[in-house]
Amino acid sequence: MLFMLLDGALRLTMGLCTLWGALALGHRLPLAAPGRHLVVTAWVVAGGGWLWLHWQGARLVPVIGMAGQMTVLLAWWRTLVPARDLDWAEDVAHLATGTFEGDRLTLHHVRCFDWQTRDVARVAWERRVYDLSRLVSVDLFVSSWGRPGIAHVLISFGFRQTGGKDVEFVTFSVEVRRQRGEPFSEIGGFFKRYELAIIAADERDAVRLRSNVRGERVTLYHVTLSPQARRALLLSLVEGANDLAREPRFYHTITANCTTLVFVMMRRIIEGLPMDHRLLLTGLLPAYIHDHGGLVSGYALCELRRRGDITARARHADAEADFSRRIRQGIPGWRSGETSI
Template structure:
């Protein structure tokens, strides 16, 4: 019975992979339906000697091999805010980031992007903050890590899908080979203000992490290695295994030289703040989680700050963890 259940599940996945990722064009729906009907028929009527299951698993393997052969590319007709990928040069404590995104928005869809070169001194790296954006379901959110370089400013990194012109994100398509992965390295007035001031129904919260500067440095450099890797060798985004939250969890675990702690809230990341609260990974100020989340809400402050050069300072004023940037022991 367990084998039959698994066979049905992989058959449904394979049919969906044919529908979303196959090269059959207008025939993909017909081919996907034919595949699904054929495999389910085999499972239903060829049960003697488990022939039906063998056919279903063989079909899955063939589709999987073909699916894995689909290669991502950096050479496509990208949306203007995805037109370039960042890369970094590291020389001792000096870091130069190329294609640092700084978009000026008039509306969510009407904007002008500047691709800048910015330099930072790792000796100035004080800590890391975590922005979490909720919209719609409380179970799903989008995290953005921002690295605090004091007077040199903040480096916000948002792990997203790199959309082609006319393409938008779909949760279902995110499980297939529809989107390439991109690490957007940007100014907070770009990637945060987009979500607080221009997109509808997105609620953004900021939390100060308890990571020490030495740990934050390791995480930042790991991020840059990933940024450089994706600049040279594109990868597919996957909503289950290679997304905004799993990449943060993997990078943090690697920086701490530990095995990543599995937790269902890494996948249902709308509960990420709860997980971090329990682990002591964010500054709480002694508040219960509900109160901490309430005071961390920055939409009103961000709208007030808007294009101010002090945007990053204003959205942090009076919030837990931002009275000063002195951090304690490494976690």
């Protein structure tokens, strides 16, 4: 019985190695499609051959063959490094970077696009300066497109403007850095196909793109961090963005995406935050934050989700200058009709 279990485990391992290698080669081998398909086919035939030999009773030869095959593949895999300079898509052409002078934060390359379609926008990148002593809010946007548990997360920081009630927002988004015209593949995100990007954007750009242009459902949650924690989170994001600009990294669908990177930064601020499956299923992140006291108290999560659905308000606000104020009407934690807390 023990030998049967070991044989089964070994065959499963060989099968998984064959599958992983085929996907890795298919997504990352720098050959034209015909050549890449030929190599993938050869890999699968070789892996299947070792499995067949093992099934026929051979033991040592299939293991040595599969091990040698994987050794060559992994040696090549380790040579893949993230790129710094490629022909990037317009919306990820510049990574966020920032500098500090006391309470003065300067963000370089804040994206301020006016989106016309999913792929067409009036392009604008700006240098913006923020007073950290006027940082008054952190909001979480969760944008979903109908796939259970899957969503994109954005974090928006609000700075009270001098002499008024209005608040200016800058939104951070951890995204895939695609090349111009390159489609996105979630499977490819497991196989070093894309670089990682941290983007700073005007809130109307980042939110309207998803709610009005892509037709996604966007929900806003006001996050109840202390002033010190708000500041620490923002500084951590900017430092992470600066590090990424110096040393490119690969995007990974699980280990380096919009939620997991923010969680790593939050753990530097709030000790003891536990790991949770909801950090992998990004659409469930609000439930995780709610359970740890990070959302407005006195409301059930379902009520925060219902009142935080800004999709219709964002579509009505569309081109209005007070877009951020309009989408916050009725949001728990924000005063109705004002962009103030």
